[in-house]
Amino acid sequence: MGTPLGSGTRTPEDDRTARVALMRMAEAGDPVMGRLIAWCGPQQALEQVSRESLDPDFATKENELAERSGRRSDLARLVTAWAARYGDPEADLALGRERGARLIVPGDSEWPTQLDDLGDARPFGLWLDGQANLRFACLRSVSIVGARAATPYGVQVAAQLGSELSIRGWTVVSGGAYGIDAAAHRGALAGGSPTVVTLACGVDECYPRAHEDLFRVVRSQGVVVSEWPPGAHPTRPRFLVRNRVIAALSRGTIVVQAAVRSGALNTATHAAGLNRHLMAVPGPITAVTSEGCHMLIRSGKAVCVTSHEEVIDLVGSIGADLAPERRGPVRPRDELNDETRRVLEAVPARGGAGPAVIAVAAGVDLTTAIGCLGGLAAAGFVEPVTRGWRLRRQADLQGRGDHAR
Amino acid sequence: MGTPLGSGTRTPEDDRTARVALMRMAEAGDPVMGRLIAWCGPQQALEQVSRESLDPDFATKENELAERSGRRSDLARLVTAWAARYGDPEADLALGRERGARLIVPGDSEWPTQLDDLGDARPFGLWLDGQANLRFACLRSVSIVGARAATPYGVQVAAQLGSELSIRGWTVVSGGAYGIDAAAHRGALAGGSPTVVTLACGVDECYPRAHEDLFRVVRSQGVVVSEWPPGAHPTRPRFLVRNRVIAALSRGTIVVQAAVRSGALNTATHAAGLNRHLMAVPGPITAVTSEGCHMLIRSGKAVCVTSHEEVIDLVGSIGADLAPERRGPVRPRDELNDETRRVLEAVPARGGAGPAVIAVAAGVDLTTAIGCLGGLAAAGFVEPVTRGWRLRRQADLQGRGDHAR
Known part of the structure; x- marks a missing residue:
């Protein structure tokens, strides 16, 4: 054979x-x-x-x-x-361990179940490197993509959107490339929330090489993701295949600058096909760098967005097509089951508590606590902070308000 | 009394x-x-x-x-x-004659009948000053409006759209103001077609004063229009009232740059209310000058346009809500009545002939010839040129082609 x-x-x-x-x-x-x-x-x-x-x-x-x-x-x-x-898979696993990468597969608690929307094209597994929990980070996430050959205008917009979204607790997902991608990640890092770099090479590889420092910071505040084993090099088809994961991980994709034929538009097509919100930032009609964005807007495929508020209005809206039962707006506490309600009671309003502490306080095991926290985050009750989890202000008002009655 | x-x-x-x-x-x-x-x-x-x-x-x-x-x-x-x-109306008429202005009222052959769409708010009459025939000039016209405090980007876009549309035989209608309006008129003049300045003061007045030279050229290549008698000064409410005429004269209005509360958006509202095509040019989201445009695009009120081709695609389209029987695309010659067909036969393919020459050649009286030419222009068979009328190329191919069979 x-x-x-x-x-x-x-x-x-x-x-x-x-x-x-x-x-x-x-x-x-x-x-x-x-x-x-x-x-x-x-x-x-x-x-x-x-x-x-x-x-x-x-x-x-x-x-x-x-x-x-x-x-x-x-x-x-x-x-x-x-x-x-x-x-030999053992060799990949050993190399992963050596390089500090971890593997997640469907069914793992860190597996982002929204990837199931990819159907037959769902990744077989994902290699991760970084402090952030991929599933939690992506519960409220937006992808920001665009041209490598971005203009100063595009870089400014991507960084601004990245930081404003990050400040408001949204995770920015992108591809770690030059131009728009890097600006979006840098803005997100400045905003304090995790950011997710989705690579077309092994998570231990650095492509482009100039982003070594950027990826190092991302690993400490977010997570680097790849479908390819440690050591794998990027190839042209891999970038296109990778784009479907960028689109699938988040609730919506923003195209900041893109020529009419570009990788960013490929990601946009995936986002639209997955029923994710597709957004495009307009720009000067005198620049080819915005032509792809205007094409998406004119065709009605993308919503024209001009600020982070408009993005959040859209991706944070009721009736998002993405598993609304997981991702809806804040729901009355009464709809929660007993375990989840106990976990919610154990989440502090200020500061933050880790899942283990919350599990003990709620009287549930760690796996249950983590599962409940994910659901509570998706439903808008709690949010991840540097030290674990805390109540979202809105939840504080609504959830606790219900409780006080 | x-x-x-x-x-x-x-x-x-x-x-x-x-x-x-x-x-x-x-x-x-x-x-x-x-x-x-x-x-x-x-x-x-x-x-x-x-x-x-x-x-x-x-x-x-x-x-x-x-x-x-x-x-x-x-x-x-x-x-x-x-x-x-x-x-005393005789005093206004005398002053008009003295200043070289002419009056048109509903029913006159130069009256643009699309103004009837204004219903009860139709102008009682219009004072004109300029070589162009207002009705013919506006048969294929687009309004370009926008901020007085335009940026170099806006000025460039307005001038470019104005000239490209003008080169293709479209009349540009605007308000003669600083910024976008003036750039659109200047572009239109460069393109060779008539342009229409719609003022909020008498046609003999020059507001803004710095546009004296601009308006002089417009009078020789286009026409200056006003609802107010010669000598009338502009007032703030008159600008807003005037905007409905800008919107009604043309098949569609393009907003090039506009703040969120602005006269240009007032014109846009009129255009939408009149079922005219409403278009907006996107721009950098970092500039307040494009905020009004993006608002129109986001709300779905305006179509995002980025080139003159896209504008013509829209306003030149079949099924325009504006009296399609007058404004449809080129129709087969066979649908024309006898008189109109004779007038069409008399229109030269090159150069151009005045209505009087055409009337003689067609064997109809001057008024009939003018009426038929208007209808033929609206249907896309003929176009006005400096020396009168000539066949449009498309008509040359289709109309004469039918004839040759």
Whole structure:
């Protein structure tokens, strides 16, 4: 069969390790692999691919799917390519540990469940490096994207939006590139909230190299994210594949400056396809750097936004298409279940408390506390601060007000 | 009765003279005067106002109208104020002749019938000074308005739009003010088509004074328009009243730069109310000068436009709400009536011919020729040039093509 797969690794010990192997074998976001994992789980998927012999029922379904959409099914070729790229997952895990990166997979408490909206293209797993909890950071997040070759106007706007959103507790997600991305991250760092850099290379790699200092600060105040294993280099297709994760992580994407054909518009297309809010910042019509933004506005695909207030009005609105039951506005305390209400009672109004302290005070275990805090944050009751969690002012008024009656 | 109305002028010789008198007596755009003229004609209206005794049926209707809209009827006070402002219309007509101004009233061949869309607020008459025929000039016209305190960006955009539209045969209508207005007129003059300055003072007055040279060139290539008699000075309310005429004359209004409370937005409101196309040019969100434009775009009231092509796409489109039978795109020759077809045959493809020459060649009288040319221009068959009229290229292809079959 010619693969380097040894008999000792043919049955990975758990799903996690299997996913690490599959992340090397399939292209990130490959929908066929996504469906195979959904069909039989990561361990079975790895075993079948390693044997280059997929479940015949799955193969039949895939061939039917290809036929219906008018494509030629290249399943056999795909499986051969996957098998040929097998690498020892333990090596990736060891390198990750060495570089200080952690792996999260669907089902983990830190996994941002909004990525499920990517369907078959959901990442198989994510490598993270940074202090912030990705799931909590992205509960209230906005992506800011745009041209690398930004003008001073674009840089100013991206930094301003980034810092104003960050000051108000919103996490800024972007791609860590030159220009708009970097300005947005820097503004977000200045605002004090976490920021999320989504890379097209390993989280230990620095691309562009000039952003080494920027990424170092992001790791201490936010988190760096990648679908590729530590040590992986960026390639052109990876930037485009990466863009769907930027769009999916946040409630909405703001395009600050973009030419008519650009990566930022690719991210915008993903955001629109995922029913995320799509926003564009207008600019001088005399500059090509705003042409993509004006195109989005004119076509009605993007809402024209000119301030952070307008952004928050939109992404913080009732009826956001993103799982409103998790992300709605503040709801009366009465709708909360017993456990969640006890956790809410344990969250301080000032300062902040870590999940462990809150768990003890609420009389629940740590996992439950973390789960409840995520839900409470999504519902607008609590917010993450440097030292853990505290009540949001609005929740303080409404939630405690209800309680006092 | 105390009015200065002498018995010799109590019965004006014709509607025209009566309208000149009424233009001094009532505020421009006063809907009550508009309805009174519509009710009994200008001569009767003048006589009744001079006697301070309106037709009781009209008064009853006005009082009912006031009651229905929850206003107190101040008809008596209004009539007294009108009567008190009576001035000799012959003096205005003489001054107009002296200053080279001409008067047009509804029904005149030069009257732009799109002003009828103003309903009760239609001008009672218009004073004109300039070589261009107002009706023909405005058949394909766009208003460009904006801040007096424009930035270099706004001035550049207004001049560029003005000249590009003018080059393509579109007339630019504006208010002759500093900033955006002046830049739009200057661009239009450079493009070679007529431009229309709509003033809030007499056409012989120069406001602002610094635009004396600009207005002189406009008179030779376009036309200066006013609802106020020669010699009248501008007042603050007159600028706002004037704005409805800017909006009504053209097929659409472009706001280039505007603060959130500004005269340009007042014109925009009129344009929207008249079902004209409303367009706004985006700009840097860091400048207050574009805030009004972004507000219009965000609210969906205005279409975001970034080039003259986008403007023409919109205002030149099929199904414009403005009397599409007059303003539609090029239609097959077969739909034209006999007279109009003969006039079309007489229009040269190159150079240009005056209406008199065309009338002789077509075998129709001058008035018929002028009427047909207006209709043909509105339908896109012919266009006005310096020396009269010529076929539009598109018409040359389509119209003559049909003919050749």
